Amino acid sequence: xxxxxxISEAELTAFIAQYDVGELLSYKGIAEGVExxxxxxxxxxxxFILTLYEKRVNPxxxxxxxxxxxxxxxxxxxxxxxxxxxxxxxLGQLAGRPAAMITFLEGVWMREPTVEHCSAVGTTLAKMHExxxxxxxxxxxxxxxxxxxxxxxxxMEADPEMEASLRTEVEATLDKLEANWPSDLERGVIxxxxxxxxxxxLGGKLSGIIDFYFxxxxxxxYDIAVCINAWCFEPDHSFNVEKGAALLEAYNAARPLSExxxxxxxxxxxxxxxxxxxxxxxxxxxxPEGSLVVKKDPNEYIRKMRFHAKIDDISGxxxxx
Amino acid sequence: xxxxxxISEAELTAFIAQYDVGELLSYKGIAEGVExxxxxxxxxxxxFILTLYEKRVNPxxxxxxxxxxxxxxxxxxxxxxxxxxxxxxxLGQLAGRPAAMITFLEGVWMREPTVEHCSAVGTTLAKMHExxxxxxxxxxxxxxxxxxxxxxxxxMEADPEMEASLRTEVEATLDKLEANWPSDLERGVIxxxxxxxxxxxLGGKLSGIIDFYFxxxxxxxYDIAVCINAWCFEPDHSFNVEKGAALLEAYNAARPLSExxxxxxxxxxxxxxxxxxxxxxxxxxxxPEGSLVVKKDPNEYIRKMRFHAKIDDISGxxxxx
Numbered sequence: 001x002x003x004x005x006x007i008s009e010a011e012l013t014a015f016i017a018q019y020d021v022g023e024l025l026s027y028k029g030i031a032e033g034v035e036x037x038x039x040x041x042x043x044x045x046x047x048f049i050l051t052l053y054e055k056r057v058n059p060x061x062x063x064x065x066x067x068x069x070x071x072x073x074x075x076x077x078x079x080x081x082x083x084x085x086x087x088x089x090x091l092g093q094l095a096g097r098p099a100a101m102i103t104f105l106e107g108v109w110m111r112e113p114t115v116e117h118c119s120a121v122g123t124t125l126a127k128m129h130e131x132x133x134x135x136x137x138x139x140x141x142x143x144x145x146x147x148x149x150x151x152x153x154x155x156m157e158a159d160p161e162m163e164a165s166l167r168t169e170v171e172a173t174l175d176k177l178e179a180n181w182p183s184d185l186e187r188g189v190i191x192x193x194x195x196x197x198x199x200x201x202l203g204g205k206l207s208g209i210i211d212f213y214f215x216x217x218x219x220x221x222y223d224i225a226v227c228i229n230a231w232c233f234e235p236d237h238s239f240n241v242e243k244g245a246a247l248l249e250a251y252n253a254a255r256p257l258s259e260x261x262x263x264x265x266x267x268x269x270x271x272x273x274x275x276x277x278x279x280x281x282x283x284x285x286x287x288p289e290g291s292l293v294v295k296k297d298p299n300e301y302i303r304k305m306r307f308h309a310k311i312d313d314i315s316g317x318x319x320x321x
Numbered sequence: 322x323x324x325x326x327x328i329s330e331a332e333l334t335a336f337i338a339q340y341d342v343g344e345l346l347s348y349k350g351i352a353e354g355v356e357x358x359x360x361x362x363x364x365x366x367x368x369f370i371l372t373l374y375e376k377r378v379n380p381x382x383x384x385x386x387x388x389x390x391x392x393x394x395x396x397x398x399x400x401x402x403x404x405x406x407x408x409x410x411x412l413g414q415l416a417g418r419p420a421a422m423i424t425f426l427e428g429v430w431m432r433e434p435t436v437e438h439c440s441a442v443g444t445t446l447a448k449m450h451e452x453x454x455x456x457x458x459x460x461x462x463x464x465x466x467x468x469x470x471x472x473x474x475x476x477m478e479a480d481p482e483m484e485a486s487l488r489t490e491v492e493a494t495l496d497k498l499e500a501n502w503p504s505d506l507e508r509g510v511i512x513x514x515x516x517x518x519x520x521x522x523l524g525g526k527l528s529g530i531i532d533f534y535f536x537x538x539x540x541x542x543y544d545i546a547v548c549i550n551a552w553c554f555e556p557d558h559s560f561n562v563e564k565g566a567a568l569l570e571a572y573n574a575a576r577p578l579s580e581x582x583x584x585x586x587x588x589x590x591x592x593x594x595x596x597x598x599x600x601x602x603x604x605x606x607x608x609p610e611g612s613l614v615v616k617k618d619p620n621e622y623i624r625k626m627r628f629h630a631k632i633d634d635i636s637g638x639x640x641x642x
Contacts, residue, residue, distance in 0.1 A: 008432035009522075025427040025523065028361055031350035040349055040361060042427060106346040106363060111329035201330075202346065 005037045005052050007095050012041075012050075015094045018085040019101060021045045032197065035213060037097075040104065047104040048083060052097040057213060059098050064139045065212050066090050066100060068132075068189060075131035077124070078208040080105055107200025107207035118231050118243040120206040121199060122250030125191070125227060128209065129220045129255055132189030141192065141216040143275055145181045149174050151278045159285040166302070170274070173305060177271050182219065182264040190223035191215050195230040221261040224251055225268035228317060229276065229304055237303045245318025252319065262314045262321075269317070270308035277301035326358045326373050328416050333362075333371075336415050339406040340422060342366045353518065356534060358418075361425065368425040369404060373418040378534060380419050385460045386533050387411050387421060389453075389510060396452035398445070399529040401426055428521025428528035439552050439564040441527040442520060443571030446512070446548060449530065450541045450576055453510030462513065462537040464596055466502045470495050472599045480606040487623070491595075494626060498592050503540065503585040511544035512536055516551040542582040545572055546589035549638060550597065550625055558624045566639025573640065583635045583642075590638070591629035598622035 006029070016024045022044025030038050030049075037052040053062060066082040070090075073081040080102035082090040092099050110117050143151075152170055156162060191198075193214040200208040224247075232243040251257070280298035315321055327350070337345045343365025351359050351370075358373040374383060387403040391411075394402040401423035403411040413420050431438050464472075473491055477483060512519075514535040521529040545568075553564040572578070601619035608616055636642055 006432070009429040010433065012429075023524065024429065026425075026429055026521070028349075029352035030361075031352050040351075104347075108330040108333075108345065108347055111327070112331065200347070203344065 005054070005095050005097060007039070007052075011095060015092065015099070016041075016043065018087070018092065019043075019083060020086055021048065021083070021101075041101070048101045049080065049104050050094075050099065050101050052094055052099045054097065057098075061139060061213075062091055062098055062100070064137050065215060067137055068135060068215055069102065069212055071135045072128060072131055075134070077128050077131050078105065078206075079212070080208070080210055105200055105208040105210060107202045109197045109200055111196070112235075113196055113231055113243075115240075115242050115246045116204070117196075117199075117201065117206075119246040119250040120201070121194065121227055121231055122224075122247040122252075123254050124199075124206050124209065125194065125223060126251045126254035128191065129188055129223065135189050138217040139215070141190075141218040143192075143214070143279065144218060144222075145177060145271065148177075148271075148274060148278055151282060155278065155281050155285065158282065169302075173270065173274055173309070177267065177274065180267050181271065182260065182267065185219035185221050185261055185264060186258065187217060188220050189215060190218050190220060190226075192218065192223060192226060194223065194227050219261075219264075219268070220255075221257065221264060222268050222272065224248070224261075225265065225272040226276075228265075228269050229272050229301070232317075233304065237300055239307055241316075241318040243318075248314070248317055248319040257314075257319075262319070265314040265317060266308055266311040269311070270305055273301050273304040273308055277305060326375070326416050326418060328360070328373075332416060336413065336420070337362075337364065339408070339413065340364075340404060341407055342369065342404070342422075362422070369422045370401065370425050371415075371420065371422050373415055373420045375418065378419075382460060382534075383412055383419055383421070385458050386536060388458055389456060389536055390423065390533055392456045393449060393452055396455070398449050398452050399426065399527075400533070401529070401531055426521055426529040426531060428523045430518045430521055432517070433556075434517050434552055434564075436561075436563050436567045437525070438517075438520075438522065438527075440567040440571040441522070442515065442548055442552055443545075443568040443573075444575050445520075445527050445530065446515065446544060447572045447575035449512065450509055450544065456510050459538045460536070462511075462539040464513075464535070464600065465539060465543075466498060466592065469498075469592075469595060469599055472603060476599065476602045476606065479603065490623075494591065494595055494630070498588065498595065501588050502592065503581065503588065506540035506542050506582055506585060507579065508538060509541050510536060511539050511541060511547075513539065513544060513547060515544065515548050540582075540585075540589070541576075542578065542585060543589050543593065545569070545582075546586065546593040549586075549590050550593050550622075553638070554625060558621055560628055560638075562637075562639040564639075569635070569638055569640035578635075578640075583640070586635040586638060587629055587632040590632070591626055594622050594625040594629055598626060 012027060013024050025042040027039045027041045030040050032038060035056045036054050039050040041048045041050045069079050069082055072079050083101040084090050090100055198211040227247060228244055231247060232240055234240055277298050280296045284298055333348060334345055346363040348360045348362045351361050353359060356377045357375050360371040362369045362371045390400050390403055393400050404422040405411050411421055519532045548568060549565055552568060553561055555561055598619050601617045601622060605616050605619055
């Protein structure tokens, strides 16, 4: 949750006047998203999400994110559409920050996803990957294999009390992933953060995907690995193989997985678990007490890393060979 | 800001089914209100605010608050209307907490109120006081004169490092207010917390009042004193006599102030400043670091107390005799 920046009605009224959306009716800071400040804005003509991009987002990346949403929305993927101002621009400035208005998507995110939801995520992820193939811009994944060791070093610096056994375990995992990371998988646009809170459902159907602010160009199958970590474990952190099967089968039906992608899946899943462990760990030890950010426990992802380390075939995730 | 309690879509869908509002379309935790958890809920038939009452609200008080909103809304005051379930009840249970749905009011609150806004607040406050005269329920003000000394004692216990000069000053203020507090003023329903964030404007006009969760039965003029503290000081904490005049003149035009109310105004204003100083001070020293609540600086109200202590006539607030 996050409302980092408050804005006055005078600032917002002036900002809104640049758009063809009618008069401002109301705006509320909403407690979703951890990187940026988000307001739900009601205007005469429609409802919008107004995002102020805080310092963790690189302004140079914003055209990639906004153009990607536009491209995907136009390709039939339900995602927010950046709203163009009267002068055609989609990116503005508000309260000293880059700011954009995007269309508001109805739908609710699943606090307790079921097998059916996992299946819907698999289908939509594959469709998104297909739609992304015609997107021309590229963005490097700033949280991929080669970024993990430097981030881990920062974690160790920030937490000198860390248990020796954890150090040994993570170093060994890094060694193994660096030795085995696949480099020949099909690449394209990935969402890279498709957790349940970024996927909306309405009447049992997947109604939209939001929050493309980690999207980048990387191995498509890595995006599946992120989703397996995010959707297929139970609240007690145990793996639910039915959910894994549902997600993978649905994906595979819409975009068949190559032999290389199947073989790489356990490594990709272990890497994805490490990536989320690292950012959570870093936030855990560096976020000051008294901050308004809810810190997420990194231990969940240490357990997931250990689970994936024992899987040696995609059948372990429920997809039969 | 506050989202203390998250709710799942399954819980909310079951809750919503008790109302004639159509299907649930979306819900977002909103960063407003410091006592309760609030969600902006979009349903097929309309938008609503869903409030989960957290432990600082006494459940026995909820019928007073909800019936008051209904009474005022039916008397022409723009305020949220509690939505009745199909069985006629307005108060339910959600996530183990008392919960109610109220109508969503469009409008924005003024971060930087002007003289015109103060005038509108004066008029609406007076109209609300008149409309409240036919409301039959009563609720004791739990933060009035006799509650201040015990609360101050708790503050001193919680902050043993407190400066001696502040202790002396507050004790003297308590002595003075206890000796001079008026007991013969006209009583009725007061809002008791009509700060700028609880008053919405739309197109320059006051469009609604929200957050009746401090409302109670007390001297009507005390509510004016709260508003003088909340609306008529500048960001540098200096008093703006034009704003005071606008608020008081507008109030007086809609509900003429009695001689007793005029005479009591400096005492009421000093008491109101003390009341907000005390709750802020108590929250300041007792809210744990790492809490998600934004703490408000009590010093602002110490300065206001000192200002009011020097005023000996309502003309000091801009209302000519």
